[in-house]
Amino acid sequence: MTTEPLDAVPVSAFAWVFRRLYMARGEIVAAAVFAAVAFLVLYPIGTVVYLTFVPNELSGVFGTIPWYRAFSEPGMLQSVLNTIYVVVAVQVISMPLSVGISWFLARTDLPGARMIEFCFWIMFFLPSMGVMTGWLLLFDPDFGLFNQWLIDAGLIKASIFNLYSFWGIVFVHLTTYGISVKVMLLTPAFRNLDSSVEEASFLCGANRWRTLIRIVLPLMTPAMLVVLLMSIIRGLETFEIEQVLGTPIKFQVYSTKLYLLMANSPPEFRAAGTLGTAVLAMVLPLIVLQRWASTRRSFAVVGGRGGNARIRLGRWRWPAFIAMAGGVAFMSLLPFLMLVAGSFMKLFGFFDLPQVWTFDHWATALADITFIASLRNMLYLGFGTAFLAVGIYALVAYCAVRAKSRLRGAIDMVTWLPYTVPGIVLSFGYLNMALQVPIFALLYGTVGALILVSFLASMPLGVQVIKVNMLQMGTEIEEAGRIVGGGWTRTFRRIILPIGSPTLAVVGIMVFASTIRSVSSIMLLSTGANRVLSVLQLEFLSGGSLGPAAVVGTVIVLISLAAAIVVRLVSSRFGIQARG
Amino acid sequence: MSLTPPSLSISDLTKRFGRFVAVDSIALELRPGELVALLGPSGCGKTTTLRMVAGLERPSAGEIRFGDRVFVSIPRAIELPPEKRQIGMVFQSYALWPHMTVFENVAYPLQLRGIAKADIRGKVAAVLDLVNLGGAGDKQIPQLSGGQQQRVALARALVYEPALMLFDEPFSNLDTQLRGQMRMELKMLRRKVEMTGLFVTHDQVEALSMADRIAIMHAGRIEQIGSPSEVYRQPKTRFVRDFLGRVVNLRGTADAGGFRIAAGGERLAVAATHDVHPGATAELSIRPEFVAIVPAGAPDRPNSINATIEELLFTGDRFEARMRVGGDNVLFDLPSDRAWAEGESVRLHLPTDAVSIWSLEPDAK
């Protein structure tokens, strides 16, 4: 036991300063965590923004010239406009649909509501490239089943829905995250709404419709705003949908344009930097709005203490169920089945060949060196990111929860920042960084570079989930561990970690799942040496090799599904809120 | 080892949160074996004080010593982490570890001290018996009732025989009945286990009934420290007077060693005055149960004054009476064994040592 003789007052100023520093060791660690995260996030973003200020080598002019030059380049402005068109179309269609679906799931006695909600959750987990591959089998202009059936049935002359189009792109957006993320988040919000507010309205003589419009929706507005903004930001993340479906028809959004600029030789860094900065400037107001809306949501989630009486659908019960379940099956099951079927077809989409089915694609893939290497890289990437994430997110979340007020806010800010930076812009920043900072140059071309970027990309959600659970745990559980005589590390190991481990497992698996399917945040850092399966799938899709693409897609989808189910099991078993 | 037994000594302790001063340079000494209550309204800084003693919160200034050990000293940049302070603490939320059984919760502190397995088993069983939880060792924490969880928390804090025990509103999560029972049990436990302790409460009955001494806190400062009867009978500040229970106030004028009731004009001898100049307008305060009330005409005692019953409410075991004394209306309880009447004159006997005088001059605190 350390005994401190009362009269041994230290005289040396050095000893005093040393003790003072020792007392502040917690703050020092937290500050170091802050500095490290801030560097990893801010430096790459800084390089992107800085590019727009670099004077032109020829004219030496500093300032707005790069902007002017960049945007006078063909297609630049158009790509930004196209991005906005897609986002607007997706939201205009998905918002009313999702609100309606969530209301049905949460406020009525629809049969199987929990199951349908779960399907939306699964849908959210399905990789967009896999879904898109499945849809191609149905809606390809030449061999798409849907179009062919209609033509064969004599209903139409030429194909009516072509996935390689603006509306095709919108359709894939809708069926991947567009509706699912909103339903996932809005359904619990609708459920928490105290039903007595509706009942009071009925008693005043309002019917259901009026009640919905005048009472329920206004109460839900802040929640809906938050969800809308989240989903817009998520939409700005996509790259692969437009890359596959837009390139053949020369339809470019900012992310595919940025990729194209960097694929030129020599790569057009400054134009790409300008484009990236323009997008950051577009996202910024959305972020500010979202923060504002989420702090104001006080009356959106009213009570939960009151009643939760459901509205009776009466004879509309089963029709509503059929519509809802059918819609869900159409959006999640159908593309999945198509994808799997496609991986076993001799010629993708051709059902009238003498021999339709084959294991060839699987056999080729499994024997192929590139496939095996990409699979291995993917597993390295997925597990590497998941383990790194769990360890470091836990530390960051701990600092964000326990640090002194000012530092706490700062840590919160930087961990949240990657959320505002689309993956392709972040990886563009890392590409710049690799050219400037030797350590990162060493990482370039390795899976390590992909791990680093994926780690940052998942950080906002991951840290948030862990933070919420740490806050629920409260401080006294931990303090009790200290009081009874355990040091910090012992308390962390024996008490915090065991209690938090289900949450950490959930976060790890979620990070794994979202890392292995994402392309946009790693595409620019991808080389032949560190190619992962999702990148390989994109290459197959872009090159028109749909059979192999379906094989790769099936593998990724199956792994993602398994992850989704494990997450669900673990979190329902331990009552974790993994929805972020 | 020094010969003086350890005792807690807090000096000049201050805690600021930003610009808000939660604890304002307080001083407090605990004698060995003594149980002291920190009593005060919500937000007065009790928990913060306790947490600084435990090492869970760093003071902004001041020192805390325990025996010959310095727990924390800001001027000297010394701080002992909580695990090195050898104290026991019962948290308001109990803070039991949900992933461990009752046995494991209580055994954990012993494991930390490297005690042999067989000894641990014996000690845990003994302390669980002590808190009437013998045989519940295998239970999971969520299976326990509030009172049982409370006992586990107590057992976990007692099992390693800490030299100092801290309690943060240990009974506030229990219902009234259980609270009374636990108070009794803790009081009995103190006969079996020697403990120096500091406990926080905002319930004056709890403080008065359990503590050897009470420190009354208000807005970050300690207003008065003393034995329960001392602080109850002779409050040093208005806040203490009003916080600790009902009080009857009569207006009048102070003089040297006495007090003249306004309007009625009678004079009383008093012991305690609080910075009152002779001739100043003042109020006399006394707790109603110290006042003996007899019908007018009964044998008189010194220091009695006249009063008239204005209104009577019969409540079964007693009467509640509104009386006019001098120019004031005051409330008293009257025993129900005698029939009182509205309009009846009575004599109030105010024992000299239960009376205090407080200035009503505008400059008075």
Ligand SMILES: Nc1ncnc2c1ncn2[C@@H]1O[C@H](COP(=O)(O)OP(=O)(O)OP(=O)(O)O)[C@@H](O)[C@H]1O
């Ligand atoms: N971490 C903190 N940051 C800012 N202010 C705080 C913090 N902890 C406590 N306070 C403030 O300090 C004051 C004293 O708090 P404390 O918890 O000590 O009160 P208390 O006397 O225990 O009250 P209660 O009876 O309600 O538990 C309160 O006004 C509280 O708001």
Ligand SMILES: [Mg+2]
């Ligand atoms: Mg408190």
